[in-house]
Amino acid sequence: MTMLKLSARNIRASVGRLVLTILAVTAGVGFVTGSFILADSLSDTFSGIFESAASQTDASVQLAGLEFGEDDQTLSDSVVAALEELPETARVTPIVTITDQFTPFVILDAAGEEVKPRGPPILTFSWDGREVESAIALAEGRSPAALDEVVINTEYAVAADVAVGDQVNFLTPDGQQTFTLVGTVDFPVSAGAFFVLFDFESAQTLYGKEGLVDTVELAAAPGVSAEELIAAAERVVPSEAEVINQAEVIEQSLEDFNQFIGIFRNVLLAFAGIALFVSLFIIYNTFAILVNQRIQQIGMLRAIGATGRQIRFSILAEAALVGLIGAVLGLAAGFGVAFLIKAAFQAAGGFPETGNVITTTTVLVAFLVGVGATVLSALGPAFLASRVSPVAAMRNEAGGDRGQHRRIIGGLVCLAVGLVLLGLGLFLGGQQTSVLLIELAVGAILTFVGVALLSVLFAGPIVNFIGRAEVLGTSLLVLGASLLVFMFTVGDGLPDGVVSWVTFPIKVAVSTIAILTGLSILISKSRGSGFGLGGSAAGLEGQLAKRNAGRSPQRTAATATALTIGVALVATVGTVGESLKASFTDSLERGVQADLFIYDEEGQGSFSGDLADRLEGVAGLAELSRFRANELRLADGDVVNMFAYETGTGESVIDLGIVAGSLEGTADNGMLVFVDEAEERGLLVGDSLVVDFPDLQSETLTVVGLFEDNSVLGVPFIIDLDLYEQHISNDDDVFVGAAIEEGTSVESVKAAVVAVTAEFSGVTAQDNEEFLNAQEGQIDGLITLINFMLGFALFTAFLGVVNTIVLSVVERTREIGLLRAVGTTRAQMRAVIRWEAVIVCLFGALVGIVLGVLFAWAAVTAIPDGIISRMALPYETVIFAILVAALAGVVAAALPARRAARLNVLDAISTS
Amino acid sequence: MTETIVSSTLAARAETAIKIYGHGDTEVHALRGVTVGFERGQFTAIMGPSGSGKSTLMHCMAGLDRLTSGETYIGDTTLSQLSDKNLTLLRREKVGFIFQSYNLIPTLTAKENITLPLDLAGSDGDQAWIDEVITTTGLGDRVSHRPNELSGGQQQRVAVARALASRPEIIFGDEPTGNLDSRTSAEILDFMRRAVRELGQTIVMVTHDPVSASYSDRVLFLTDGQIVDEMSNPTPETVFDKMKTLGD
Known part of the structure; x- marks a missing residue:
C-alpha cells in the first residue's frame, strides 16, 4: 500500500x-x-x-448469384404481376438500376461540361417515391412519374446549380437528353456520391431494360408471416431467381x-x-x-x-x-x-x-x-x-x-538479429512476398532498436562534429540552398494543387531560415565574435551547447531516438514512394507508345465498343487498338484477370517489355504472361495450359512470351482479341490506344477524338504526356495520404523530443544554476539549450535518414521488379526532413530553455 | 532499559573484515582485516581521515555492501550467508540508517517518513513506541508537514526518528551532521545521545568532526583500513589531539 x-x-x-x-x-x-x-x-x-x-x-426477389462463366441472365418483369396477384403480398416494388458505374447519367452545365462528384460515383436507379427513415427522404418537389422527369439529390442540385422545375440537360448512354427536375431527395449517407432517380417504367426504358427487373421488394400482407410470403413467392418466380428474407437482404448488402x-x-x-x-x-x-x-x-x-x-x-x-x-x-x-x-x-x-x-x-x-x-x-x-x-x-x-554494458550487449543482439532477418529477406530466394515483408518489418524494427541502443557509442563523436560552428554553419547554408535548387529544378517548381500550395511556402521559409542562420554562424565565426542570430552557435553558447550534447551521449541518444524514428519513417516511405514513382515512370515511358489514350480515368470502368467503331472514321488516326478485360479459369480453379488486344497493332500502343519468348504466335492460341506471375506459377515459355473461358468452353493456350512492363495494364495474362471475341460476346472496351498519322498534329486529332468521346459519359481522351502525368499523379496522391497518416507518428516523435529536453533540463538544474551564477545571462542560457537541441535533433535526423534509406533499400529489393525496379532517393524530402528536424529542435527547446533561463540561481545550486 | 544495559552481548560485530575494490593495478584495499564489536546500548563514533575505510566498514556492517573476506554479524545473524532478499529483510527489521543528506521522501509527510520502514514491512509497529519517538523529536504538529517545509535540523530529526521507528538492533549514521551548522548539529547529536541513554538504542556513527565524536561513549580510529586506536568518554580536545597524531 x-x-x-x-x-x-x-x-x-x-x-x-x-x-x-x-x-x-x-x-x-x-x-x-x-x-x-x-x-x-x-x-x-x-x-x-x-x-x-x-x-x-x-x-x-432477385437473380440467383452467378457462377463463373454463367451468362448474365435477366429477370422478366412479368414476375411483378405474378407476385402482385399473390394474396400474401401487401406491397410489390420492382427496382431497376445500372450497377456499372461507368454509364451513369451526368448533368451537363451551360458550357457542356460534365458535373461530377470528386471521387465518388454517380448512382442511378428507379424510385417509387417511398421514403425510408435514415436512408432516403424527399427534400423538395415530388417523386418522378414520367419519362421526362428526374429527381436528383440535393448535393447534386447544388453542385450543378439547378433547381426544382428546371429543364436539366443530361448526358445519357443514348446521348444528350433533357429532363424536368421535379424534385430533390436527401441521402443521409451519400458519401459524396450523386444520385439520379427515375420512376420504374421510365428507368426500364432509359437503362435499356425494357420488360426487365433487377430486384423486387415484397412486403407481407397483414397476418402473413415472412416464411409464408417467401413460400408463396417461390412458387411463382422463375427458376433463375431466388427469394431471400429480410436478414439475407441486409447480410448481402x-x-x-x-x-x-x-x-x-x-x-x-x-x-x-x-x-x-x-x-x-x-x-x-x-x-x-x-x-x-x-x-x-x-x-x-x-x-x-x-x-x-x-x-x-x-x-x-x-x-x-x-x-x-x-x-x-x-x-x-x-x-x-x-x-x-x-x-x-x-x-x-x-x-x-x-x-x-x-x-x-x-x-x-x-x-x-x-x-x-x-x-x-x-x-x-x-x-x-x-x-x-x-x-x-x-x-x-x-x-x-x-546498465551501459547490458544496453550495448542488447543493442548488438538486436542489431545482429535484425540484420540477419533483413539479409534473409533479401538474399534467400523463393519466399512469398508477404512472408518476406513481415521478415523485413521485424528485421527493421530490431535493427532500429539495436541502433537506438548502440547510438550511445557514436553519438559523442558525431555530435562533436556537427556542433563545430563551421560545420553547422556550412551545412545549414548548403542544405537550405540545395533545398531551393531541388525545388525548382528536379522538383515541381511552382505549386499546382492544394497540397503543394501548403508545403511550398513552408519549404521556401525553411530553406531561407536555414540559409540565413548558416550565414550568420559563419560570419560570426570568421569575426570571432559571439554575436549572431539568437546567440550564435559560433559563440560561447554554441561551445557549451556542443559540449553538453557531446558529454552525455546516453542522454543525447535518448533525446534523438524519438526523432530518429519519425525521420526514419518519412525517409523509408519517401524513398519507397520515390522509387515506386521512378520505376513506374521508367516503365510507363518505355511502355507507353501511343499518341492518344481513351479510357475512363475516374471510374476505371469499360465503355461501349461503339466508341472505337466511331473513332475509326476520325481523320488523322493511323492505328487504333482496343483493349478488353475479362476473366479466365485456370486448371487449378483459380479465376484470374485477363486482357485481350489485337496483336500486331497493340504493340504500337503499349510496349510490354518482352523478357522471354516473343509476341509471335500470340494470335495462334498463344498467351503472354507477366514475369512475376509466371515465376509464382512456375510457367515457362512453351508451356501449354488448359483454361476455361466465361462461356465455359476450354481452350489449350501456349505461353509464347513473358512480359515485364505491367504498369499500364496491371494484369497477369494477355491473349489475342480474336480468341476473346470467339468466347465473349460483350464488346465493351476498357482502354483504346491510338497512334496518329505522321505529319498531323496531336492537338487537332485529339480535338476530333474528344468530340466523339464527349458523347460517352466518363470517358477521357489524353495525349501521351497527359496520360503519363495522370498515372503518376495517382502515386503522388497515395504518398501524400500516407505522409498524412505518418504525421501522427511524427507528432508523437516531436512530443518525445520536447519531453527529453525538458527532462534533461530538470536533471541539470544544479549545473544550469552554476552557469548562471558565474555570469551567464538568461539569453545566453536559452541559446545554450536551443543550440543543444538543434545539434541533438540534427543527429537524430541524420541517423533516421541513414536507417530510413537502408530500410527503403531492403523494401525496394524485396518488392517484385514488376512493381519497383530501381531505387530513387527523394532528395527534396530528405533535405526538408533534416531542416525541419533542426527547426523542431528550436521549437522543442523553447519551453525548457525558458525554464532554464528562469531558474533561481541559489535554489538551483542548492538542489542536490 | 536496565535490561539492555546489563546485557553484555554485542549488537553487531566484524571479524577480520577485508574489502578490496577493483582488480590488478587499480586494486584498493579499503579494509585490511578489521575485527570490532559494538555493545548494545552504546553510542560509538568511527573516526578516521578520508579514505581510511570508515564508510566502507559501516556499509559492510550494515549489510549494504559485501565483504571480500571475513564476516560481519548483526546480533547472531551471519550477513555473508544471507541472500539479497534476506539481507533486505534484516535491514528492514534490525538496522536503522541516518544519512548525511537526510534522504527523506519529499512527497511524504514527516510522520509518513518516520513510519516508512514499518509500512514497507507491512506492520503497524509498536504504536506507543512510535508516539514516544515522535514526541522525542519535538516536532509537535509539524509532523504532518512535508520535508521541504521543515528546517535542516528538523529534517534530520525526522530521519533519526525514522531510524528509531522500527526499534532496530542497531542504527548506523553516515556523517549525520555533515550538512548541518554547529548549533543544529549539537541538537541532533544530543537527540541521538538521548535515544541511546533514554530509549536504550545502539548507534554507530561515522564522522570526521571531533566535536561530533565527543557526544559518543566510545571512539574508534581507523587508518588505512585498520583500527589503530580507540578512546572512551571522549572530549573534543582529546579526539582532536588523537586525530592530529593520525595525520588527517
Whole structure:
C-alpha cells in the first residue's frame, strides 16, 4: 500500500515531467481508438441504413448469384404481376438500376461540361417515391412519374446549380437528353456520391431494360408471416431467381461493405501501431530518466528495507497510473483523431456523415493499449531500479551510466538479429512476398532498436562534429540552398494543387531560415565574435551547447531516438514512394507508345465498343487498338484477370517489355504472361495450359512470351482479341490506344477524338504526356495520404523530443544554476539549450535518414521488379526532413530553455 | 532499559573484515582485516581521515555492501550467508540508517517518513513506541508537514526518528551532521545521545568532526583500513589531539 501511495505521490510531484509522457500515451491510444471509432461509426451507420432500408421489406426477389462463366441472365418483369396477384403480398416494388458505374447519367452545365462528384460515383436507379427513415427522404418537389422527369439529390442540385422545375440537360448512354427536375431527395449517407432517380417504367426504358427487373421488394400482407410470403413467392418466380428474407437482404448488402471496413480499420491500425511504437520509446526514456533522477531515493528505500520487488512494483504502478490517465485522455483524443481523418478523407474526395460510435471493445482496447504499452516500456527501467544498490543512497550524486554494458550487449543482439532477418529477406530466394515483408518489418524494427541502443557509442563523436560552428554553419547554408535548387529544378517548381500550395511556402521559409542562420554562424565565426542570430552557435553558447550534447551521449541518444524514428519513417516511405514513382515512370515511358489514350480515368470502368467503331472514321488516326478485360479459369480453379488486344497493332500502343519468348504466335492460341506471375506459377515459355473461358468452353493456350512492363495494364495474362471475341460476346472496351498519322498534329486529332468521346459519359481522351502525368499523379496522391497518416507518428516523435529536453533540463538544474551564477545571462542560457537541441535533433535526423534509406533499400529489393525496379532517393524530402528536424529542435527547446533561463540561481545550486 | 544495559552481548560485530575494490593495478584495499564489536546500548563514533575505510566498514556492517573476506554479524545473524532478499529483510527489521543528506521522501509527510520502514514491512509497529519517538523529536504538529517545509535540523530529526521507528538492533549514521551548522548539529547529536541513554538504542556513527565524536561513549580510529586506536568518554580536545597524531 505504501508503495502505491508513493507511486501516486511521485506522479503528483513530477506531474510536470510526466505531462509529455502522458501526452505520448494519449497520442498513441488516441490514434488506435480513433481508428476503432471511425470504423465502428461507419459500420454502425451503414448497418443502420441497410436495416432501415430493409425494414419495410419482408423478402426480396432477385437473380440467383452467378457462377463463373454463367451468362448474365435477366429477370422478366412479368414476375411483378405474378407476385402482385399473390394474396400474401401487401406491397410489390420492382427496382431497376445500372450497377456499372461507368454509364451513369451526368448533368451537363451551360458550357457542356460534365458535373461530377470528386471521387465518388454517380448512382442511378428507379424510385417509387417511398421514403425510408435514415436512408432516403424527399427534400423538395415530388417523386418522378414520367419519362421526362428526374429527381436528383440535393448535393447534386447544388453542385450543378439547378433547381426544382428546371429543364436539366443530361448526358445519357443514348446521348444528350433533357429532363424536368421535379424534385430533390436527401441521402443521409451519400458519401459524396450523386444520385439520379427515375420512376420504374421510365428507368426500364432509359437503362435499356425494357420488360426487365433487377430486384423486387415484397412486403407481407397483414397476418402473413415472412416464411409464408417467401413460400408463396417461390412458387411463382422463375427458376433463375431466388427469394431471400429480410436478414439475407441486409447480410448481402453488408457483406462487401464489412470487408471494406475491415481493410480500412486495419490500414488505420497499422499507422496507429507506428505511432504507438514511437510512444513506447518516449515512455521508456522518461522512466529511464526518472529512475536515474531518483536513484538516491531508491537507494535509501532499499537501505531501510524495501525489497527489489517493492521498488519494481512502485515504478510499474507509476507507469500503470500514467498509462491509465493516458488511456482516458486517449479515448477522448480518439474522437478528435476520428474527426481529423474524416476531414482528410472528406477533403480528398468524400466520406459519409457518421455519428461517433464507441463500443466496449474500443474502451477495453484503449485501456489495454494505454496501460499495457506504458507498463511494458517501463519494465526495463523498473528492473534497473530494483537493482539499485542501497549504497547509492550514501552517494551524493545521481546515478551515472548504469546498465551501459547490458544496453550495448542488447543493442548488438538486436542489431545482429535484425540484420540477419533483413539479409534473409533479401538474399534467400523463393519466399512469398508477404512472408518476406513481415521478415523485413521485424528485421527493421530490431535493427532500429539495436541502433537506438548502440547510438550511445557514436553519438559523442558525431555530435562533436556537427556542433563545430563551421560545420553547422556550412551545412545549414548548403542544405537550405540545395533545398531551393531541388525545388525548382528536379522538383515541381511552382505549386499546382492544394497540397503543394501548403508545403511550398513552408519549404521556401525553411530553406531561407536555414540559409540565413548558416550565414550568420559563419560570419560570426570568421569575426570571432559571439554575436549572431539568437546567440550564435559560433559563440560561447554554441561551445557549451556542443559540449553538453557531446558529454552525455546516453542522454543525447535518448533525446534523438524519438526523432530518429519519425525521420526514419518519412525517409523509408519517401524513398519507397520515390522509387515506386521512378520505376513506374521508367516503365510507363518505355511502355507507353501511343499518341492518344481513351479510357475512363475516374471510374476505371469499360465503355461501349461503339466508341472505337466511331473513332475509326476520325481523320488523322493511323492505328487504333482496343483493349478488353475479362476473366479466365485456370486448371487449378483459380479465376484470374485477363486482357485481350489485337496483336500486331497493340504493340504500337503499349510496349510490354518482352523478357522471354516473343509476341509471335500470340494470335495462334498463344498467351503472354507477366514475369512475376509466371515465376509464382512456375510457367515457362512453351508451356501449354488448359483454361476455361466465361462461356465455359476450354481452350489449350501456349505461353509464347513473358512480359515485364505491367504498369499500364496491371494484369497477369494477355491473349489475342480474336480468341476473346470467339468466347465473349460483350464488346465493351476498357482502354483504346491510338497512334496518329505522321505529319498531323496531336492537338487537332485529339480535338476530333474528344468530340466523339464527349458523347460517352466518363470517358477521357489524353495525349501521351497527359496520360503519363495522370498515372503518376495517382502515386503522388497515395504518398501524400500516407505522409498524412505518418504525421501522427511524427507528432508523437516531436512530443518525445520536447519531453527529453525538458527532462534533461530538470536533471541539470544544479549545473544550469552554476552557469548562471558565474555570469551567464538568461539569453545566453536559452541559446545554450536551443543550440543543444538543434545539434541533438540534427543527429537524430541524420541517423533516421541513414536507417530510413537502408530500410527503403531492403523494401525496394524485396518488392517484385514488376512493381519497383530501381531505387530513387527523394532528395527534396530528405533535405526538408533534416531542416525541419533542426527547426523542431528550436521549437522543442523553447519551453525548457525558458525554464532554464528562469531558474533561481541559489535554489538551483542548492538542489542536490 | 536496565535490561539492555546489563546485557553484555554485542549488537553487531566484524571479524577480520577485508574489502578490496577493483582488480590488478587499480586494486584498493579499503579494509585490511578489521575485527570490532559494538555493545548494545552504546553510542560509538568511527573516526578516521578520508579514505581510511570508515564508510566502507559501516556499509559492510550494515549489510549494504559485501565483504571480500571475513564476516560481519548483526546480533547472531551471519550477513555473508544471507541472500539479497534476506539481507533486505534484516535491514528492514534490525538496522536503522541516518544519512548525511537526510534522504527523506519529499512527497511524504514527516510522520509518513518516520513510519516508512514499518509500512514497507507491512506492520503497524509498536504504536506507543512510535508516539514516544515522535514526541522525542519535538516536532509537535509539524509532523504532518512535508520535508521541504521543515528546517535542516528538523529534517534530520525526522530521519533519526525514522531510524528509531522500527526499534532496530542497531542504527548506523553516515556523517549525520555533515550538512548541518554547529548549533543544529549539537541538537541532533544530543537527540541521538538521548535515544541511546533514554530509549536504550545502539548507534554507530561515522564522522570526521571531533566535536561530533565527543557526544559518543566510545571512539574508534581507523587508518588505512585498520583500527589503530580507540578512546572512551571522549572530549573534543582529546579526539582532536588523537586525530592530529593520525595525520588527517
